[in-house]
Amino acid sequence: MRRWISRAANLFRRHAAEREMRREIASHLALLQEEFERRGLAPEEVARMARRALGGVERAKELHREARSFAWVEQLVRDLLYGARNLRRAPGFTILAVLAVALGIGATTTIFGLYNAVVWKPLPVADPSRVFRLQRWF
Amino acid sequence: MASGQRAGILQGTLDLMLLRTLQTLGPQHAYAIAARLEQVSGDLLHLNQGTLYPALVRLEQQGRIKGTWGRTETNREARFYAVTKSGEKALAEETQRWRQIAGLMEKILSGEA
Numbered sequence: 001m002r003r004w005i006s007r008a009a010n011l012f013r014r015h016a017a018e019r020e021m022r023r024e025i026a027s028h029l030a031l032l033q034e035e036f037e038r039r040g041l042a043p044e045e046v047a048r049m050a051r052r053a054l055g056g057v058e059r060a061k062e063l064h065r066e067a068r069s070f071a072w073v074e075q076l077v078r079d080l081l082y083g084a085r086n087l088r089r090a091p092g093f094t095i096l097a098v099l100a101v102a103l104g105i106g107a108t109t110t111i112f113g114l115y116n117a118v119v120w121k122p123l124p125v126a127d128p129s130r131v132f133r134l135q136r137w138f
Numbered sequence: 139m140a141s142g143q144r145a146g147i148l149q150g151t152l153d154l155m156l157l158r159t160l161q162t163l164g165p166q167h168a169y170a171i172a173a174r175l176e177q178v179s180g181d182l183l184h185l186n187q188g189t190l191y192p193a194l195v196r197l198e199q200q201g202r203i204k205g206t207w208g209r210t211e212t213n214r215e216a217r218f219y220a221v222t223k224s225g226e227k228a229l230a231e232e233t234q235r236w237r238q239i240a241g242l243m244e245k246i247l248s249g250e251a
Binding site for chain 1: 167168169170173185186187188189191192193195196199200201210212214215216217
């Protein structure tokens with residue numbers, strides 16, 4: 001329970017949590033490099049070996065993110081923001097799309113409204129099944 | 139089991155290993171924990187050190203460990219994790235549970251059961 005609260009809270013302090021994580025992983029990498037230097041590795045090897053011992057820097061970050069928050073919510077929010085930005089960048093397309101959706105909704109609502117009134121709604125009398133239509137021909 | 143195959147970490151054991159390591163060593167950063175686990179296990183356990191982070195994050199969110207920034211002996215900054223009171227309690231319980239299960243497995247595998 002406590003963990004869920006903490007994960008939810010991290011959704012709102014995403015940037016702070018991200019900064020903290022970068023700092024921690026950078027320090028981890030520095031310590032690894034220090035160790036490999038101490039063992040006398042060549043400088044270009046040191047950085048490579050340190051990243052490898054960590055299992056890849058980006059992979060480590062990804063694991064951290066998944067554990068500390070709800071990654072799918074963060075991704076969803078990012079996708080929505082991305083969509084909104086793109087729509088704003090193409091106003092012509094946006095207007096057309098909005099109109100198309102509006103017309104679609106409007107048309108279906110109208111048709112359903114008519115159909116509902118004519119076919120489905122019971123007649124406004126006490127016992128609709130006993131209403132008859134009488135006709136005479138001459 | 140195929141020879142040369144390295145032991146993967148049994149589900150749920152990493153948290154226990156981390157708690158115990160921190161209790162033994164006192165407050166430590168992720169790298170020191172990883173180095174210690176590799177040293178203790180010899181060649182048996184080879185972990186990508188990044189895989190410690192999910193466990194560290196989880197344990198901290200559960201309030202079992204607490205991280206604070208500090209300096210190493212070589213004056214580098216690092217985040218040091220310490221076991222909390224509730225962490226001590228969890229460690230005691232989990233240790234007991236682990237021993238029970240290990241004992242049971244041993245019984246079954248040696249055919250006494």
